[in-house]
Amino acid sequence: MRVVMFGYQTWGQKTLQTLIDSRHEVVGVVTHPASDQVYESIWADSVEDLAREHELEVHLARRPDAILRKQIHAWNPDIIIANNWRTWLPPEIFAHPPHGTLNLHDSLLPKFTGFSPIAWALISGAEEVGLTAHRMDGELDTGDILTQASIPIGPRDTATQLVRDTIDLIPTVLLEALDSIEYGTARWRPQDLRERTFFHKRHETDSLIDWSWEASDLDRLIRAMSDPYPNAFTYYRGERISITEAHVSQGIYGGTPGRVFIRENDGMAIVAGPNAHRGRNHALVVDRLRTSDGTDYAALKYFPSGGGYLTSGP
Known part of the structure; x- marks a missing residue:
């Protein structure tokens, strides 16, 4: 399939590398400019650098605008893949490809919707963390679920280790989801939003x-x-x-x-x-x-x- 990837930091880079290594064609990459904001300077592997290393077309944006919408039309993707894209996408973008947009979120939705899900999961006493591939819709992390994978939280685990472990789940979850979409075997599950927990960005x-x-x-x-x-x-x-x-x-x-x-x-x-x-x-x-x-x-x-x-x- 023709894929456009929206992503940022290490999560986005791992997602882009997975797509580059797959049979799918990456026709464009959208990422944010580098930032020195504290939580954006930690897992700071560059999506832009990886894309340019592989001679992929890159669009830098802080948020979607008319220029980006025009670029998406020009790339003409079959699907958009998003991971750690930091701003809301309008339906003119996320619903444009025939298969819409598949978002990767590092929690077991509908739990830990929102921001810093690994840290909040550990603080709250959750027993596991994970990764969810779901269909993007007009709200934050509420779309139908396609694939998930989980990792138990050990008694001495740190958020740092759990982040690394969930990043390592990206290839398995993403490629399983893409296969099911491409071959017409996808089984989408609506989220039970009564079970949703929504956490804010962490502050000092x-x-x-x-x-x-x-x-x-x-x-x-x-x-x-x-x-x-x-x-x-x-x-x-x-x-x-x-x-x-x-x-x-x-x-x-x-x-x-x-x-x-x-x-x-x-x-x-x-x-x-x-x-x-x-x-x-x-x-x-x-x-x-x-x-x-x-x-x-x-x-x-x-x-x-x-x-x-x-x-x-x-």
Whole structure:
């Protein structure tokens, strides 16, 4: 089939490479200009560079406009494939090809519609993540599902590892979907939108640690904000520190949330939880942290003894 690919960052590059390696003909590539926005500079493999390396025609756009619509008509694709295209596409584009537009979204729709789905899935305590190929419609990630693949979330997985694992699913999910469309065997499933969960873009504020959360929730937050993401952070005696490695304590610790309490094995136990004063909660044991100047510390080097509080501001 004649394919136009809309995509950006590593997700888009992996999708384009899959199409280049397939029997399908890539007749055009649409991508965004490079950005230094924090979440767009992490998984920053270039769709544009890969397309030009293979002498494919490239159109750069921040959002669709009349010029892009005219270009789509000129390319005359059988189908559009989209992965990590960052703005809404109008029906004049997504419905133009005979087979419409197939979008790849890195969650198991209808769960985790929207933004940063891997991070939000891990934070929320989901048991698995995955990749969905679905038909694009006029709303965000609501179209009929064609193919899906899932990966279980392990007890110590980070968002970084889960992103890599879901990116590795792209060839299998995409090519299975294209085969079924081309050969007329596609079985589209409407989404049950009563089951939809819709998450917003992450902001720096979302990574500020709230010590009234259960330690297990904080552990997932810290793993979701693993390097190279902006780490979960807190303040200690006026200094901002990022928690880069932690785990749930073996012991039960009571008191006031945020109290730097006592050594447990090789880490420092921080009192946490909504009912910490009742002495029923596990603590979060900090293993490693990073100061605002970028220096990494083992927790017991930074906290040689208990005392003081981790807080929400300087």
